[in-house]
Amino acid sequence: MTTAPEAAAPADGLLLPVPDEDGAPFWEYAARGELRVQACTDCGRLRFPPRPCCPHCRSFDSEWRRMSGRGRIWSYVRPHPPLLPAYAAQAPYNVILVELADAPHIRLAGNLVTSADAPLDSVDPARLRIGARVHVVFTELGGMSVPRWLLEKS
């Protein structure tokens, strides 16, 4: 069995993203604290997940466009065990899908937390609500920077 390229495992044992060639720029921008999405250089349409060719105009030229980092919760789940050990330790936690304000058809998976470095179960489940406004922050995880989401102050 082939082993995926492994980054240094973070102390809490959460899985790290294993970027592929198309996805690598997303994570490189994340390391700078920027949320960027691939866009076609020719027709300008955003696409996610990143891929080599624009499905609309078939251009192979692309750029990475910066997003405002704001969005709304489109859906969420609260996983309970059986889970991988590091996740079981924080379960039940939330996983949310965030519909980006700049591109509603792109829904990024992530976690709603009380602060960038807070645990995955830090938000009171009663505050989870479809439609809630959120914005992105980034946390360091095993040498990588990954998005987390905070509720907008209402």
Added chain:
Amino acid sequence: MAATLKDATAIVGIGQTAFARHLPQSEKELACRAILAALADAGIDPGEVDAFSSYTMEETDEVEVAKAIGAGDVTFFSKIGYGGGGSCATVGHLAAAVATGQATVGVAWRSRKRGSGPRPWKNTAVQLPTPGQWTRPFGLLRPADEIGMLARRYMHEYGATRDHLFNVAMACRNRANENPTAMMYERPLTREMYMTSRMISDPLCLFDNCLETDGALACVIVSAERARDCRHKPVYVHSAAQGLPSQHHGMVNYWNDDPLSGPAWTAARHLWKQADFGPQDVDVAQIYDAFTPLIPLSLEGYGFCGRGEGAAFTEGGALELGGRLPINTGGGGLSEAYVHGFNLINEGVKQLRGVSTAQVPDATTCLVTAGEGVPTSAILLRS
């Protein structure tokens, strides 16, 4: 005139092993036993088999099966991807091969030790790259989490409730309680049990998830002409379709305009286009049920009701025997066995032979579907 699959081939043999959380035999042995049982059921000598079809996730390959059962020279073999989305396509591929003269006796099968074997989502090395990099690190680890996300949105948009999902679980359990070979044969379910069971991925509870099963099943496909000489009444493959919708992303179908309209819609359009009858003429359906919310989605996709009406469709006992559309009459993946949906194919054959343990009176048409939420497939059977 273009070639057509319509009624050109038939399923003439079905076979299965026991279903259990743990069986002592290897997957290979279980595969061979199910296949030989199906051939014996058909009255066809294994030396006549010249075509095979299975899933890409099937671990026993054609070479192993063919040499173990003593197949003849094999001239067609195929494997279909996307887990349970491939189930009905195994029959579809063999029907196409037999109808076009590439082979004469086809065997489709699935053997799996998912009950005693490892859970696929625990293999993080395989699961992490594309598209896992966008979901797994955030704790969206298992199929239940990925489908749970779509289920919550479905409930939000259409007013579906846990009671609707319970209707699905209950219908499958009631049929399993009538089927002595089902894993849940003597295990009744109540609403109280369902509503108080532990969550797996909220909003989905334990009983919204399929079983974990060791077991194998197989079926035999031959031409309609040959079928008339076989041991049982032929069950004709009336229509077959696969479905991979435009801009679909598999179980994490989160990045298009309409995530709640999945592969079922694509497969259904082709399935009905080729058929002499429509959804209103289906006597009984075997609908892929790895998770309860796949049923309302599939009811919509295959045209039994309108968009967003799938949950309401389950009300008033509609899915039970005697209801509008009895489903999963052997108990399905939720309560008979979870073998990537192959038991749904064999149960469809039993219904049209008139020998199901939960027989729909005079059933002559059956829809069988593969997994919604992944690139899928479906077949229409008629007697």
